Every structure is written in structure tokens, then in C-alpha cells.
Amino acid sequence: MRIIVCLKPVPDPKYWKNLTIDPVLKVLVREGMPNVINPLDRNALEEALIIIEKQGGEVILLSMAPLFCLSVLREALAVGGDRAVLLSDRAFAGSDTLATSYILSEAVKRLAPFDLILCGNETIDGGTAQVGPQLSQFLGMEGINFVCGVEKFLGEERKGRSLIVRRKTEHGYLRMQVKLPALLSVVKEANIPRYTTFMGILGAEKKEIQVWNGNDLNIDLSRIGLTGSPTKMSSLFVPELKRRREIVKGTPEVVSSLIIDKIHQAGLL
Amino acid sequence: MSGEVWVFAEHNNGSLLEVTFEILGKGREIADKLKGSLSAILMGRDLEEMTQELIDFGVDCVYLFEGLHPNLYPGQEMVGILCDLVRKFSPDILLMGATSIGAELAPKVAARLNTGLSAHCIDLDVDEEGHLLQIVPAFGGGVLGTITCPDRRPQMATVKSGVLRAGRKGSRNGRAVQEEIMGSRESGIKMLETLEGEIAEVPLEKAEVVIAGGWGVGGKDQWLQLEELATLLKGTVGATRPAVDEGWAREFQMIGQSGRTVRPKLYIGFGISGVMHHMVGIQDSDFIIAVNSDPEAEIFRMCDFGVEGDLKEILPCLIQKIKEKIKK
Numbered sequence: 372m373r374i375i376v377c378l379k380p381v382p383d384p385k386y387w388k389n390l391t392i393d394p395v396l397k398v399l400v401r402e403g404m405p406n407v408i409n410p411l412d413r414n415a416l417e418e419a420l421i422i423i424e425k426q427g428g429e430v431i432l433l434s435m436a437p438l439f440c441l442s443v444l445r446e447a448l449a450v451g452g453d454r455a456v457l458l459s460d461r462a463f464a465g466s467d468t469l470a471t472s473y474i475l476s477e478a479v480k481r482l483a484p485f486d487l488i489l490c491g492n493e494t495i496d497g498g499t500a501q502v503g504p505q506l507s508q509f510l511g512m513e514g515i516n517f518v519c520g521v522e523k524f525l526g527e528e529r530k531g532r533s534l535i536v537r538r539k540t541e542h543g544y545l546r547m548q549v550k551l552p553a554l555l556s557v558v559k560e561a562n563i564p565r566y567t568t569f570m571g572i573l574g575a576e577k578k579e580i581q582v583w584n585g586n587d588l589n590i591d592l593s594r595i596g597l598t599g600s601p602t603k604m605s606s607l608f609v610p611e612l613k614r615r616r617e618i619v620k621g622t623p624e625v626v627s628s629l630i631i632d633k634i635h636q637a638g639l640l
Numbered sequence: 641m642s643g644e645v646w647v648f649a650e651h652n653n654g655s656l657l658e659v660t661f662e663i664l665g666k667g668r669e670i671a672d673k674l675k676g677s678l679s680a681i682l683m684g685r686d687l688e689e690m691t692q693e694l695i696d697f698g699v700d701c702v703y704l705f706e707g708l709h710p711n712l713y714p715g716q717e718m719v720g721i722l723c724d725l726v727r728k729f730s731p732d733i734l735l736m737g738a739t740s741i742g743a744e745l746a747p748k749v750a751a752r753l754n755t756g757l758s759a760h761c762i763d764l765d766v767d768e769e770g771h772l773l774q775i776v777p778a779f780g781g782g783v784l785g786t787i788t789c790p791d792r793r794p795q796m797a798t799v800k801s802g803v804l805r806a807g808r809k810g811s812r813n814g815r816a817v818q819e820e821i822m823g824s825r826e827s828g829i830k831m832l833e834t835l836e837g838e839i840a841e842v843p844l845e846k847a848e849v850v851i852a853g854g855w856g857v858g859g860k861d862q863w864l865q866l867e868e869l870a871t872l873l874k875g876t877v878g879a880t881r882p883a884v885d886e887g888w889a890r891e892f893q894m895i896g897q898s899g900r901t902v903r904p905k906l907y908i909g910f911g912i913s914g915v916m917h918h919m920v921g922i923q924d925s926d927f928i929i930a931v932n933s934d935p936e937a938e939i940f941r942m943c944d945f946g947v948e949g950d951l952k953e954i955l956p957c958l959i960q961k962i963k964e965k966i967k968k
């Protein structure tokens with residue numbers, strides 16, 4: 372069994388208020404910002420590790436990010452996984468979800484054969500939840516979002532093998548059987564990610580991280596980066612805030628009374 | 641086709657979702673601005689009643705795929721059907737709800753058609769050139785962005801439930817067109833069963849008082865106080881993403897771009913920095929109070945009443961005072 376886990380380094384939410392925007396590219400200035408693995412991607416990695424512990428096989432971590440995110444991949448390898456591939460190229464910068472999924476799909480093709488691709492359902496920065504399902508389409512396979520449980524495998528490896536999963540909906544759950552290879556985007560309920568151990572950190576130093584750029588992949592340059600992306604961020608604006616913005620400080624007693632006054636004014640209590 | 645606006649009409653077991661009506665309202669507006677028409681795509685079984693409802697809500701043409709599995713799943717089969725229809729008629733704009741189905745269907749369709757898609761829009765409009773303006777909260781950092789897709793068609797967007805106002809019922813002469821599913825479809829998915837969830841439905845959307853907590857709440861102990869305060873004020877507890885990640889709150893309590901949209905009379909946020917991801921979910925609240933120890937917190941720019949202070953001290957005091965008040 373070979374599982375590819377897609378990981379995205381995201382700016383640590385603890386520092387989000389320091390984020391700035393590049394006025395020309397209209398993208399996030401990420402340099403200098405501490406990055407962490409996107410939280411749900413840790414659930415994707417955990418699910419891969421659970422499966423491999425039972426089934427045997429290999430877990431490959433895949434990420435598209437600037438070179439300075441190598442350390443984030445190393446951190447992920449300390450949690451688990453056998454090796455990692457970092458896709459890094461200036462030409463990738465500014466890619467929207469379509470272009471990103473296309474680049475990832477070309478890397479995945481190079482890593483074939485594989486049985487499963489696991490992603491976090493969405494990231495905390497962009498939060499579109501689009502890359503997983505779009506990647507499944509570039510690879511011509513089924514992709515399932517909101518996966519909250521992986522139940523069991525049916526059939527022989529790479530001979531029409533399928534997997535039973537649970538998927539969340541607004542109304543409950545769907546249990547479904549999906550043919551492999553397939554892509555699953557997992558949500559928080561799927562599992563509880565394990566902690567990094569000291570042995571894990573030591574072990575990660577010996578694991579291989581390959582860095583691939585555009586030349587390593589069979590990529591149509593007209594389909595990537597800022598210019599190859601169909602969506603354009605045409606303007607950024609601070610939303611109009613018609614709020615009173617009355618700010619106070621004081622002892623807990625004083626401010627509590629003030630809050631209660633406001634609750635009254637809102638017609639409550 | 642220029643000016644042709646399509647809406648994917650999502651339903652659950654034969655009843656159209658609220659978000660479908662919300663998008664139809666906006667879709668009609670846009671179609672009129674473009675001097676075009678509004679169409680809906682409806683798939684499933686027993687579609688007659690829903691077809692009439694769609695027409696009543698301003699649809700000019702309903703494309704029907706009758707006889708499909710009632711549990712519509714956006715697998716390869718459904719994606720293929722929708723993509724074939726789009727290729728046949730080349731609509732200008734294709735809109736869907738950012739529901740659990742729509743949020744999976746839309747990116748798949750966009751990828752196959754090699755076109756642009758924006759997620760969780762909070763508003764839509766068109767410019768003078770007829771480009772769809774897709775307003776999205778950007779970067780989680782206090783700004784909104786306008787996304788366009790100038791060169792490829794259809795222009796696609798998903799819209800969150802509850803952010804647009806549902807359209808009005810009118811009298812129109814719409815028509816229904818029966819579409820055939822072409823060829824046999826490959827599907828790698830077999831539906832086994834549908835399970836009703838034990839998702840505790842907190843009616844956040846309908847709550848008059850929302851008490852919300854963020855990362856700054858700092859721990860489960862304070863979170864319990866937050867819940868106590870909500871109970872005292874007959875309110876509902878909401879959360880930001882970091883509070884959910886910390887395990888204090890559950891996913892269904894999350895307010896914001898990828899969570900719920902609330903419109904209470906009173907919102908009180910504790911330890912919430914005010915990133916736009918969250919703020920877009922509360923912006924229609926009547927009155928916003930924020931408690932935060934960080935004087936620089938973004939939320940202070942976006943609230944009616946802000947209290948700069950330590951919530952660990954304020955919460956117990958506030959709860960005590962409200963209890964006294966209620967006793968009287």
C-alpha cells in the first residue's frame with residue numbers, strides 16, 4: 372500500500388494579526404511568518420499512519436510551498452511518514468486552487484503507483500476546501516470530502532480494491548464504498564493526531580526530502596502561477612464598519628456593570 | 641451564452657434547500673443586469689413540484705435529470721452529467737450553495753472545465769463589462785477581496801447559506817427541459833447507507849444571543865464559564881476555528897466563513913482577535929460586544945462596545961452580577 376499525504380504549511384494563526392498583503396501580487400506576504408502544518412492535514416497524516424500500521428506500506432508526504440517551508444515538512448516527518456517531496460518553484464507562486472491542484476496532480480503522477488491520496492478537508496488560511504476535489508479530477512479518480520471515518524478495505528491490493536468510508540453531511544453521515552485509487556479529504560472527527568516524539572524527531576533527520584521544481588514535472592507553464600490561474604484577485608478592501616467602537620477599560624466590577632447596561636440597551640435581560 | 645446564469649438547485653429528499661432560494665434571488669438580479677436569463681439544474685426523482693417552485697422563484701428554464709438516485713452524490717457520475725450540460729449550453733455563470741454537496745461538486749466541475757471558482761462568497765455582483773464580481777473574505781486578515789474570472793467560462797462561485805436574502809416569489813413563464821443522460825457513466829462509488837447524525841443542532845442561526853469564544857479564552861475552565869453565561873442570557877455558544885482546534889468547542893459551533901452565519905440581537909465575543917474569517921459570520925448582528933486583553937485586537941475596530949481586559953477576571957464577575965440581577 373502506498374499513500375500520498377498532501378500537506379500545506381500555513382501561517383501560524385497565533386501571528387495572523389501581523390499578516391500583510393503584497394500590494395502588487397495581492398497575495399499574502401508569508402516570509403518571516405512562522406509556519407505550521409495545516410491542522411486538518413495532521414488528521415490526514417494520522418489516518419495514513421493508522422492505515423499503514425495495519426496494512427503495511429509506505430507514506431509519502433507531498434507539499435507545494437516555498438523552500439523555507441522545508442522545516443515544516445521535516446516536522447511532519449517527525450510525526451510520521453517515510454519520505455517527503457517538496458514542490459518549490461518561483462513559477463508556482465500566485466497559483467489559485469485550480470493551478471495548484473494541477474501542479475500537485477503532475478507530482479502525484481510521478482509518484483505513481485499509489486492506492487490513496489489523503490488531504491485535510493480545508494486549510495485555515497485559504498479555507499476554500501477546493502484543492503482536494505480538484506486534484507481528484509486532474510487524476511480522473513473519485514474524491515470524497517468530509518471523510519470522518521475509514522472503515523475497511525475490501526478485495527486484493529491493486530486488483531479492484533475498494534474502501535468503505537463515512538462522510539459527514541448536514542444531516543448526518545453517508546457510508547459509501549469507493550474504488551481505489553481514490554482521494555479522501557478528512558475532517559477533524561476522523562482521528563486524533565499523535566504527538567511528535569523525541570525518537571520521531573531524531574528519525575526524521577534521516578528521512579529523505581526531495582525538492583522538485585517545474586522542470587522535474589511535466590507541466591504546462593501556461594496553466595500555473597499568477598498568470599495561469601483563471602481567478603484573479605481584482606481588488607482588496609476593508610469592509611465598511613458601521614459600528615460605534617466605544618472602547619473601555621476598568622476593574623472587572625466596573626466593566627461588568629457596563630456590559631450589563633449594554634445588554635439592557637440591546638433589549639435583553 | 642452571454643448573460644446566461646445557472647444555479648444548481650440542491651434539495652434534500654425533494655425539498656429545495658434554503659440556500660437554493662437565496663442564490664436564485666441573486667441569480668435573478670444578475671441575469672436581469674446582464675439582460676440574460678436564469679436557469680436551474682435539477683437532478684433526482686419526482687421533480688415536478690420542485691420545478692414549479694423554481695419557476696415561481698424566477699427561473700426561466702429548468703434543466704431536469706429525472707430518475708437519478710435520490711441521494712445525490714457529487715461523484716464522477718454526477719460531475720460528468722453536469723459538465724456535459726455545461727458544454728452543451730455554455731452558460732456564462734454557474735452558482736451553487738457552499739453546502740456539503742455543493743462544496744464538493746463545484747470544485748470538481750471547475751477542474752474538469754478548467755475554469756475558475758471562488759468559495760464561500762458573501763456577495764455577488766457584475767461589473768460594466770459583465771464580469772461576475774465574487775466577494776470573498778480574504779486571507780483571514782481584515783479584508784474582503786473581489787475575485788473575477790475574466791477569461792474562462794463559466795464563472796463559478798459557491799455561496800454560503802444565510803448570507804444572501806432569498807428571492808421573492810413572482811409570476812413568470814418558465815419552462816422545463818428534460819435532459820437525457822448521455823452514454824453510460826463510470827462510477828467508483830457505491831452508496832451503502834445514510835445515517836442520521838447525532839449532530840446536536842444548536843440553532844446558532846436563530847439565536848437571539850450569541851456568546852462566542854476564541855483562542856484567547858485560554859482553557860476549558862473559562863470555556864465552561866462562557867457556556868454558563870450563555871445559559872443565563874438564554875443564548876447559544878459559538879466559537880472561532882482556533883477554539884474548535886483547541887477542543888473547547890465542536891465543529892458545528894464554529895461561526896464564520898467556513899462555519900455558520902449568525903444574526904443575533906446581541907453578540908458577545910471573548911478572546912476573539914477578530915479575523916475576517918470569523919467576522920463575516922457575525923457582521924449582521926444588531927449589537928457586538930468584544931472582550932479582549934489585547935488593545936490591538938482587530939475586533940475592537942469592528943464592535944459596538946469593546947472591553948479591554950482579562951476575561952479570566954471579567955467573566956466570573958459578569959456571571960455573578962447577572963445572577964444577582966436575575967434573582968431580583
